[in-house]
Amino acid sequence: MALQKLSPTVIEGLTQIPLLKDLPADLIASILNVAQRRAVEEGSAFFFQGDPAEKVYVLLEGRVKLFQLTPDGQQVLLRVIGPWSLFGAIALAHGEFYPVTAQTAQNSTALYWPVSVLMGFINKSPQLAMNALQIMAGHVQEFQDRFRELATERVERRLARAILRLTSQTGKKVPEGILLNLPITRQDLAEMTGTTLYTVSRILSQWESQGLIQSGREKIIICFPHGLVNIAEDLPARQT
């Protein structure tokens, strides 16, 4: 029903996403055919932590932050996702409630399916199940790695990693270097790396004075990516 509202280029993009990879065209068509759409304006949420997990989403456009709230109200920013990413996938695994909040950082649009519908397709297509499995497995690995980072590495390195990760997702070439094309605050970066906004600010200032980056209000330009990589890995000079 929503299909006719999707432009051909969007459909083209969707057939490439990990969830639908290697599926027969007619199956993709029927899955897209029952997708529904939802637009959410900047600052609102697709769902909140604790909501019943009954829908699975694919982002079409915009930017979504996945947060977890601690019991005492602190936030942790788990992922920032862009177009074509799957989110809310926990619902597929009979998760009762969403364990995170999916808040938009820009005006965003997503496709979604009720779990039961998508489950029906999975029951008929092992390939679809495998795709979902692979996406989940990727997330397990990512969080294992980030857990290890957080357990063993200093703030400066974690921050370098986080910024490089974001850049690879959402970097945009500009004359001065690579622009992090995403409204992100020091606070956000602190929540991603397990530190405080003060420490992030200090480190960014230091990098700026070294000519590695240029930063401003909710804006970061990486001028010398290799320098950040040096910090992220533990290459030369800058060891202890």
Next chain:
Amino acid sequence: MALQKLSPTVIEGLTQIPLLKDLPADLIASILNVAQRRAVEEGSAFFFQGDPAEKVYVLLEGRVKLFQLTPDGQQVLLRVIGPWSLFGAIALAHGEFYPVTAQTAQNSTALYWPVSVLMGFINKSPQLAMNALQIMAGHVQEFQDRFRELATERVERRLARAILRLTSQTGKKVPEGILLNLPITRQDLAEMTGTTLYTVSRILSQWESQGLIQSGREKIIICFPHGLVNIAEDLPARQT
């Protein structure tokens, strides 16, 4: 082929594990029928981080530690698993290499299947695929939660959580309280909670002097679980 070597009680146990949950009896039988067995003595490994991920394991008896090594040789202890747990499941998702080392903490036995074989079953049984998906989703959630803990909580609380988690997996009632039935060193606990063995030792000493636990060489007895829960959550008194 290995089936005849499995005792009925073991088979009984296996039909209950998450991976095989809700499968028809004949499917379970054929899956178990092609399982192979491997025994590994204490201190050795089922596989190492970086090995090609070509087998999926279910632990039958013993205790296995899943480690990740940092580039500079530090270890992080991701999970400690007991009988009936699945490990190496990353192989199912076309992961090329194991991202962790699976080392035994006691003499252990596991069943295993080559990925291709298990994949064949998954292609025929959506329920099996769903089970795998649910296990993966559980891991995603666990690591998200532990990531948040590590990012926001102090060592003492993380340690309390880790010990409670281990207790629930492997606790054993003894006159003095609940024994952590598992040879675990201060170093292991440090690697699980992202701290150092010195800090773990200090905290355990402190808890011992408060009568919460009794500890010795590779041994911990929780005398007053509620006290640990108080520390793990952030209930009364012991706030800042």
Next chain:
DNA sequence: CGCACCTTTGAGCTCGGTCAAGGGGCGTGG
């Protein structure tokens, strides 16, 4: 132009990491 929010910077302090030294359980071999 004023307000809300983001950012910077300084000063002080503390949690927990580092290093060093020594004590104690347990297996092994004499």
Next chain:
DNA sequence: CCACGCCCCTTGACCGAGCTCAAAGGTGCG
């Protein structure tokens, strides 16, 4: 059965990365 040696554990002293709190400067929007 004892003693040696290997691990594991404990404790003290020191110190430093990064957190906290406070204050003030920018930036963009209504």
